[in-house]
Every structure is written in structure tokens, then in C-alpha cells.
Amino acid sequence: xxxxxxxxxxxxxxxxxxxxxxxxxxxxxxxxxxxxxxxxxxxxxxxxxxxxxxxxxxxxxxxxxxxxxxxxxxxxxxxxxxxxxxxxxxxxxxxxxxxxxxxxxxxxxxxxxxxxxxxxxxxxxxxxxxxxxxxxxxxxxxxxxxxxxxxxxxxxxxxxxxxxxxxxxxxxxxxxxxxxxxxxxxxxxxxxxxxxxxxxxxxxxxxxxxxxxxxxxxxxxxxxxx
Amino acid sequence: xxxxxxxxxxxxxxxxxxxxxxxxxxxxxxxxxxxxxxxxxxxxxxxxxxxxxxxxxxxxxxxxxxxxxxxxxxxxxxxxxxxxxxxxxxxxxxxxxxxxxxxxxxxxxxxxxxxxxxxxxxxxxxxxxxxxxxxxxxxxxxxxxxxxxxxxxxxxxxxxxxxxxxxxxxxxxxxxxxxxxxxxxxxxxxxxxxxxxxxxxxxxxxxxxxxxxxxxxxxxxxxxxxxxxxxxxxxxxxxxxxxxxxxx
Numbered sequence: 001x002x003x004x005x006x007x008x009x010x011x012x013x014x015x016x017x018x019x020x021x022x023x024x025x026x027x028x029x030x031x032x033x034x035x036x037x038x039x040x041x042x043x044x045x046x047x048x049x050x051x052x053x054x055x056x057x058x059x060x061x062x063x064x065x066x067x068x069x070x071x072x073x074x075x076x077x078x079x080x081x082x083x084x085x086x087x088x089x090x091x092x093x094x095x096x097x098x099x100x101x102x103x104x105x106x107x108x109x110x111x112x113x114x115x116x117x118x119x120x121x122x123x124x125x126x127x128x129x130x131x132x133x134x135x136x137x138x139x140x141x142x143x144x145x146x147x148x149x150x151x152x153x154x155x156x157x158x159x160x161x162x163x164x165x166x167x168x169x170x171x172x173x174x175x176x177x178x179x180x181x182x183x184x185x186x187x188x189x190x191x192x193x194x195x196x197x198x199x200x201x202x203x204x205x206x207x208x209x210x211x212x213x214x215x216x217x218x219x220x221x222x223x224x225x226x
Numbered sequence: 227x228x229x230x231x232x233x234x235x236x237x238x239x240x241x242x243x244x245x246x247x248x249x250x251x252x253x254x255x256x257x258x259x260x261x262x263x264x265x266x267x268x269x270x271x272x273x274x275x276x277x278x279x280x281x282x283x284x285x286x287x288x289x290x291x292x293x294x295x296x297x298x299x300x301x302x303x304x305x306x307x308x309x310x311x312x313x314x315x316x317x318x319x320x321x322x323x324x325x326x327x328x329x330x331x332x333x334x335x336x337x338x339x340x341x342x343x344x345x346x347x348x349x350x351x352x353x354x355x356x357x358x359x360x361x362x363x364x365x366x367x368x369x370x371x372x373x374x375x376x377x378x379x380x381x382x383x384x385x386x387x388x389x390x391x392x393x394x395x396x397x398x399x400x401x402x403x404x405x406x407x408x409x410x411x412x413x414x415x416x417x418x419x420x421x422x423x424x425x426x427x428x429x430x431x432x433x434x435x436x437x438x439x440x441x442x443x444x445x446x447x448x449x450x451x452x453x454x455x456x457x458x459x460x461x462x463x464x465x466x467x468x469x470x471x472x473x474x
Contacts, residue, residue, distance in 0.1 A: 006433075007429055007430065007433055007466070007470075008399075008429070008432070008433050008437075008438070008439045008440075009429055009462075009463055009466045009467070010467075010470070011439065012439055012440065012441075012463070013463070013467060081439050084438060084439065085396075085397040085398070085399075085438040085439055085441075087331065087436070087438075088330065088331050088332065088397060088398040088399070088436055088437055088438030089329075089330065089331065089396070089397065089398045089438065090329040090330055090331055090333075090398070091329070092295060092298060092326055092329055093234065093245050093324070093326060094232070094245075094295075094297070094298045094324035094326065095298045096297055096298025096299050097298060097299060097300075097394050097396065097445060099299060099303075100299070100305075100394060100445040100448040100449055101396075101443040101444060101445040101448070102443070105441070105442065105443040105444070106396050106443055108441065175442070178442070179441065179442035182442050182456070182459070182460045182463070183440075183442065183460075183463055184463065184464075184467075185460050185461070185463040185464025185465075185467060186460055186464075187457045187458070187460035187461035187463075187464060188457075189455075189457060192457060192460065
């Protein structure tokens with residue numbers, strides 16, 4: 001047990017497992033959010049019903065605790081790993097090592113920090129408001145999260161913030177997904193190749209999917225298309 | 227050709243080092259990088275100065291003794307080469323070349339470009355071997371190994387332990403070196419017996435030496451003179467998890 005907790009490889013395993021769970025969660029989150037792209041009259045009912053369904057379900061509640069744990073563990077573990085890495089390195093007077101690796105693979109900490117700041121804003125504006133704030137009711141009597149979401153994307157800078165954060169997420173995933181699977185030990189060259197391609201498609205899909213929503217909402221409700 | 231050198235000079239482990247400027251006016255472009263360094267050292271000795279110390283041995287790219295950061299990259303700008311196999315024709319006439327030792331906390335600089343890589347030796351000593359009874363060699367056909375397995379094990383065994391992987395890693399991780407040895411032995415029937423124990427002790431030693439975590443940037447594979455694959459690291463991770471979970 002001591003080996004599992006203390007080794008550099010185990011710390012990376014924790015990063016990989018929590019990271020992959022968050023990857024899985026992103027898919028579910030995106031699928032739910034895609035309802036916002038429906039015509040407004042259908043989207044409102046559908047999205048509010050879906051939100052209510054998630055908040056009242058015991059199974060979803062258990063998953064949500066795994067999610068909170070994964071977020072916190074992923075961030076704390078990253079900090080522990082970074083501190084140890086800083087201790088392991090020694091600075092070069094002249095350094096051109098950037099030539100031999102991708103910039104996003106070297107800057108996962110910075111990308112992750114951007115995501116952490118984004119998540120605090122994101123949780124405050126939607127999660128906290130829905131759970132503990134006052135949200136108007138819709139025709140069916142459900143909390144009208146749809147209206148909250150639509151009005152959140154009224155200002156263009158808020159849309160821009162979201163698209164920027166999703167870009168950071170995209171690069172984080174581009175390295176993170178592949179790296180996580182590698183860390184967990186997939187060493188077969190053929191499947192390692194497949195995972196790399198899958199990771200690429202996955203990262204693009206998540207980034208484009210989540211970026212389209214705020215832009216679409218802004219343009220249809222407050223922008224040129226309105 | 228003419229070149230300007232900025233070379234790291236450091237008196238001993240405790241001393242503060244610094245980059246010192248040197249100019250060489252007559253460098254043959256067919257010289258290897260180390261021959262160019264020899265030329266500089268000859269001039270320094272004639273002037274009564276201390277020569278620049280650096281490790282080297284075979285000068286054929288197979289021993290792993292030489293290793294330095296040349297223009298900010300391990301073994302210089304060309305992939306798949308050791309410093310001794312790098313030639314001056316790779317540089318422009320009049321170029322400025324920065325030369326520094328490989329750096330990591332686990333590789334203290336002993337003098338100038340010479341570093342202490344004994345951390346690698348201690349990792350090997352902790353489990354990078356197979357326990358075999360001495361005596362008459364066994365009949366060769368009692369252990370059947372396919373050509374593919376032998377070649378695959380040899381790909382991992384090709385590591386020369388130069389330390390370029392650590393030097394080029396942003397976290398100073400020794401994952402490529404350690405995993406190459408673990409994979410090499412885990413792929414062979416003789417090594418399988420002790421595979422679980424070996425991966426635990428070698429990883430524990432690697433951690434104790436103060437190397438960083440592997441974050442899969444894959445820079446190590448690019449700068450490895452032997453082209454050791456990063457998939458060895460994935461294999462080590464898998465072997466380690468398996469061994470840690472199943473050990474008594």
C-alpha cells in the first residue's frame with residue numbers, strides 16, 4: 001500500500017484516473033448542453049427538465065461526489081507533482097529544449113490553472129446559483145436554468161471568456177488524454193497509436209462542441225441573428 | 227571556419243559556474259564536436275590555462291560517456307546522435323555555440339561539463355540484473371526465444387545510459403532510462419521471474435535519487451541517441467502497478 005501511495009508513478013496514476021473520469025464527465029456534460037442548440041421553445045422545456053432530473057437523482061448525486069473528488073484530487077496531485085518536479089530540475093543558462101516537444105505538453109500546469117479559474121467562475125454562475133441561489137420557475141414548475149444560461153451569454157466578453165477557456169481545455173485534453181492512457185500502462189504500439197488518434201478526435205469534439213454553444217446562444221438571442 | 231564558444235566553467239561541485247567566451251579561428255568542418263573541444267583545450271594548455279573538462283570514451287557513439295548541452299539541446303541540434311558523433315559542419319561559419327553540462331539535481335556537476343551520473347548506476351544496482359546460478363552454461367535450446375522477442379528486448383537494451391533523457395526532460399525524469407532496463411529484462415524469459423520485484427526496487431531507487439515525474443512530453447525519445455521508445459515507460463508503469471497491487 002505504501003508503494004501505491006508514495007511513488008512517482010502512483011501519483012501519476014492518480015492524475016490519469018481522475019483525469020480520465022473528468023474526460024468521461026465532459027462527454028456527458030456536452031451531450032446535456034447540446035440541448036441548448038435546439039429551437040428556443042423546445043430547448044427551454046428540455047433543458048430545464050434535464051437539469052431537474054440530474055439534481056434529484058441519487059445515482060447522479062453519487063457520481064457528482066466522484067466528480068468533486070476528481071477535480072480536487074487532480075488539482076492537488078498536480079501541485080504535489082509540480083513541487084517535486086521543481087526540486088528535481090536544475091536551470092540551464094541557455095535552454096532550447098522547447099524544440100523537441102509540444103508546448104502544450106510542457107505547460108499542462110498553466111493550462112490547468114486557467115481551467116481552475118474558469119471552473120470557479122463556472123461553478124459560481126451556474127452550479128451555485130442553481131443549488132443555492134434563487135432561480136425563476138418555468139411553465140412546468142422546474143427551475144428555469146435555461147433563462148439563466150441564455151442571459152449569461154448576453155455579453156460578448158463572457159462568450160469570449162468561455163471560448164478561450166475551451167481552447168485551453170482543448171490543448172489540456174490533447175496532451176492529457178494520451179498521457180493518461182500512457183501513464184496507466186498501455187504500451188502496445190498498435191493500441192497506443194489508436195488511442196492517440198482517438199484522443200485527437202475527442203479533444204477536437206469537446207472543444208468545438210463546448211465553444212459552439214455560447215457563440216450560438218449569443219448570436220441567436222442577442223446578436224446578428226436575432 | 228570560425229566559431230565563438232560560450233562554455234560552462236565550474237571549478238567543482240560547490241563552486242558557482244559561469245559561461246566563459248572562447249574563440250576558435252581554424253575549425254575544420256569535418257571535425258567532430260569533441261575534436262573541436264580538443265583543439266580548444268590544446269590552445270588553453272599552451273596558454274597555461276586549465277582545459278575544459280568533459281567526459282568521453284569510445285567516440286563512436288556507443289559508450290554513452292560523452293554528453294553535453296550544445297546550443298540548449300542534449301547532444302546538440304541533430305536528433306539521434308551523441309555529442310561525439312556531431313560534426314562541425316552542422317554549424318554555420320561564425321556561429322556562437324553554447325556548451326553546458328547535462329543538468330538535473332540528481333546529476334551534480336563535478337567540473338565544467340563533467341557530471342556525476344552514478345545515480346544511474348545505483349538504479350541498475352537496485353534491480354537491473356537477473357540472478358543466475360554460476361556454473362556450466364545451459365543448453366541454448368532449453369530456453370526458446372522468438373527472433374521478434376529477442377529484437378524487441380534488444381531495442382530496449384540499446385540504452386547507453388548517457389543521461390540525455392534526463393537532461394532534456396523538463397522534469398528531470400529518469401523514466402526512459404529506468405523503463406528501458408525494466409522492459410529489456412521483462413521481455414526475456416530469464417528476466418520474467420524477478421520482473422515484479424525488479425520494477426518495485428528500481429522505481430523506488432529512481433524516486434529516492436530525486437528524479438522528477440514523467441509527464442509524457444516525449445522529448446526524451448527525440449533526443450535519445452539510441453531512439454529508445456517512450457512506450458518502454460508505459461510498460462514500466464503497467465509492470466509497476468501490477469507488481470504494487472499483487473505483491474505480498
